Amino acid sequence: EPEVTQTPSHQVTQMGQEVILRCVPISNHLYFYWYRQILGQKVEFLVSFYNNEISEKSEIFDDQFSVERPDGSNFTLKIRSTKLEDSAMYFCASRRANQPQHFGDGTRLSIL
Amino acid sequence: GENVEQHPSTLSVQEGDSAVIKCTYSDSASNYFPWYKQELGKRPQLIIDIRSNVGEKKDQRIAVTLNKTAKHFSLHITETQPEDSAVYFCAALTSVGNTPLVFGKGTRLSVIA
Numbered sequence: 001e002p003e004v005t006q007t008p009s010h011q012v013t014q015m016g017q018e019v020i021l022r023c024v025p026i027s028n029h030l031y032f033y034w035y036r037q038i039l040g041q042k043v044e045f046l047v048s049f050y051n052n053e054i055s056e057k058s059e060i061f062d063d064q065f066s067v068e069r070p071d072g073s074n075f076t077l078k079i080r081s082t083k084l085e086d087s088a089m090y091f092c093a094s095r096r097a098n099q100p101q102h103f104g105d106g107t108r109l110s111i112l
Numbered sequence: 113g114e115n116v117e118q119h120p121s122t123l124s125v126q127e128g129d130s131a132v133i134k135c136t137y138s139d140s141a142s143n144y145f146p147w148y149k150q151e152l153g154k155r156p157q158l159i160i161d162i163r164s165n166v167g168e169k170k171d172q173r174i175a176v177t178l179n180k181t182a183k184h185f186s187l188h189i190t191e192t193q194p195e196d197s198a199v200y201f202c203a204a205l206t207s208v209g210n211t212p213l214v215f216g217k218g219t220r221l222s223v224i225a
Contacts, residue, residue, distance in 0.1 A: 031210050033212060033213075035212075035213075041217070042201065042215045042216065042217045042218055043156060043201060043213075043215045044215070045212035045213065045214070048210045048211070048212050049210075050210045055210035055211075056210060056211060056212060058212075091155065091156070098207065100146055100158050100161055101146075101158075101213060102158070103148075103155040103156050103157070104155060105154065105155045106154075106155055
């Protein structure tokens with residue numbers, strides 16, 4: 001069964017540095033999402049993406065965040081200047097029209 | 113926007129007993145309700161979902177019920193096994209455009225052998 005893949009599995013970064021999290025959605029999916037989960041808490045929505053543009057974004061997704069689909073397969077989340085509170089598990093998800101979202105294994109981001 | 117409340121936050125049951133997790137939602141426009149199971153350090157995995165035109169759905173030991181009038185839905189796991197131990201999240205979604213899932217806070221289920 002095809003899966004959403006995310007790299008890296010764990011990213012350690014100094015505060016203030018830029019970080020890029022990568023996702024390869026399932027190939028015939030058209031809707032893409034980023035969520036984050038702070039340790040021990042619920043999954044929170046960051047941003048959704050369709051047809052090469054952002055569909056919706058949460059209040060968490062401020063000017064420090066950006067998303068890009070640089071080619072036909074990758075979907076990236078960039079955090080420009082990381083803060084300690086950005087430490088979390090970041091999940092990418094994708095889906096087809098009228099189908100459930102499938103999640104990747106996540107990237108654990110640790111900000112020092 | 114949508115708000116999803118989930119209870120209980122933790123639940124311990126003896127192996128073989130049933131477990132019930134309940135969620136309520138606020139937005140009457142929500143029409144899709146998935147349940148995800150998340151094992152420690154792993155991805156949320158969809159285990160069952162229900163759409164608003166259905167009141168109940170069952171898949172082997174797992175069932176979900178939906179009461180649209182009361183705006184609540186529940187997950188029922190029968191004949192629980194130790195491998196059912198995980199955190200379970202309910203979520204709600206309005207299937208219009210590209211709206212995101214809104215998750216509950218999760219229920220940590222422990223099945224005691």
